[in-house]
Amino acid sequence: MYQEERLVEIVDYINEHRRISVDQICELFHVSRDTARRDLVKLENKRAIVRTRGGAISPETDPEIRNYRHRLHTVSAEKREIGKRAAALLQEGETVILDTSTTVQACADQIEDTEITVITNSIHQAEILSNKDHVRIHLLGGQLHKEHGFLYGTSTIDKLNQYHVNKAFIGVVGVSEQGLTIGHEEDGMVKRKMMEQAKRVIVLADHTKIGVTEFFQFATLGDIDVIITDRMPDRKFQELLEINQVDLLVTEEEKDIWS
Numbered sequence: 502m503y504q505e506e507r508l509v510e511i512v513d514y515i516n517e518h519r520r521i522s523v524d525q526i527c528e529l530f531h532v533s534r535d536t537a538r539r540d541l542v543k544l545e546n547k548r549a550i551v552r553t554r555g556g557a558i559s560p561e562t563d564p565e566i567r568n569y570r571h572r573l574h575t576v577s578a579e580k581r582e583i584g585k586r587a588a589a590l591l592q593e594g595e596t597v598i599l600d601t602s603t604t605v606q607a608c609a610d611q612i613e614d615t616e617i618t619v620i621t622n623s624i625h626q627a628e629i630l631s632n633k634d635h636v637r638i639h640l641l642g643g644q645l646h647k648e649h650g651f652l653y654g655t656s657t658i659d660k661l662n663q664y665h666v667n668k669a670f671i672g673v674v675g676v677s678e679q680g681l682t683i684g685h686e687e688d689g690m691v692k693r694k695m696m697e698q699a700k701r702v703i704v705l706a707d708h709t710k711i712g713v714t715e716f717f718q719f720a721t722l723g724d725i726d727v728i729i730t731d732r733m734p735d736r737k738f739q740e741l742l743e744i745n746q747v748d749l750l751v752t753e754e755e756k757d758i759w760s
Contacts, residue, residue, distance in 0.1 A: 507532070508540055512549050514709060515559050518674070519684075522556035529709065579707045579731040582752040584608035586729050587670055587705055591617055595667040598695045599626045601651035601688060602672020604705040612636065620664050622652040622691055639664070646687070653687040661694045669699035671725075675713030676706050678741055680722055682715035689719035701726045708732040722747055 507530050514529070515521050526537035541557050544550045550557040584607025591597060593615045599605050601623040609626045612619075614633040621627055622641040630636050643657030671692055675682040681704065683689045696702045702725045711734045722745040729750045733739075742749050 504540065504543075508544055508549075511540060511544065511557075515550055515557060518709070518713065520553075520556060520558045525556070577707065579752075580604045580607045580705075581610075583705050583707060583729050583731055585611050586750060586752050587703060588612045590668065590703065591615075593617065596620070596664070598661075598664070598666050598669040598699055599623065600669075600671050600692055600695060601626070601649065602705070604672045604707065605670050608670055608705065620661075620666065622657055624650045624652075646685075649685070649688070651688060651691075653691050657691055658694045661691070661698055664698050666699050668701045668703055669695045671696060671702060671704050671720075673704060673706050673710055673715075675715040676704065676710055676722075676728065677712050677714045677738075678722075679714045680718045681720040681725070682713070682718050684716050686717045689717045693719045696720055696724055703727045703729065705729050708734070711738055721745075 510530070511521060511526060514525075523534055523537045523541070526532065526540065527534055532540075541550065541552050544557070545552045548560060551560045580603065583604055587605075587608040588611040591612060594617065596618040597620070599609055599619055599621040606623075606625060606629065609629045612630065612633065614635050616635050618637040618639065619626070619630055620639045620641065622643065624640070624645075627638050627640045630638050641652050641657050641660050643652035643660075644654040645652055671681070673681045674684055681692075683692070704725050704727070706728060708731055711730060722741060725747055727748045727750060728742065729752065731752045733751050733753070734749075739749065
């Protein structure tokens with residue numbers, strides 16, 4: 502990878518996660534610490550980032566995660582592979598909950614037009630699924646988060662109490678020994694209730710989410726059944742999943758088998 506390509510990806514990562522460390526740059530892009538530091542110096546000179554001790558943060562004064570409408574246009578190939586694998590787990594006649602994340606959106610994109618029932622609090626997921634004639638959609642009510650396009654609040658959680666589903670597909674900003682975390686507490690409270698109402702909880706998380714801990718913890722590793730990711734995580738994280746009896750599906754590994 503050329504430096505300019507790497508710089509673009511570093512900025513994209515910071516835009517989504519608000520920060521990046523030198524160690525994360527080394528791991529994500531397979532470069533030395535000196536190279537990672539030079540990249541950050543170059544980006545700071547361009548005023549694209551603000552360097553901190555051990556890494557960098559976004560230069561934006563507002564620390565909010567970038568809005569959902571922007572993220573819809575930056576769904577990566579890795580997320581699409583994860584979404585494809587998740588959609589393949591659905592069977593005709595099942596009921597499923599989809600949350601608001603863009604990785605779960607990649608799943609919604611690839612759900613077959615078959616007799617299933619979907620409950621969601623995302624206006625984006627509902628719009629995608631509305632083009633599938635045989636998919637029944639229950640859009641949860643509540644207060645609309647305009648920036649990110651999801652419904653939340655006590656009325657959303659109360660409505661979820663009425664549903665009992667086969668599977669829940671949940672996205673995260675971080676998954677680590679601290680559990681499942683996200684930037685918005687109101688979104689996290691809804692995700693927690695979604696998980697409680699499902700027989701089987703499936704977390705969709707690309708490799709950049711593994712080992713990351715965000716602001717609000719909404720579940721522990723012991724609360725989930727399956728995690729789907731695009732790259733094999735390190736041994737320490739695999740051991741955490743084994744301890745918590747979480748099944749691991751890796752799309753990169755499956756792709757290698759069939760290529």
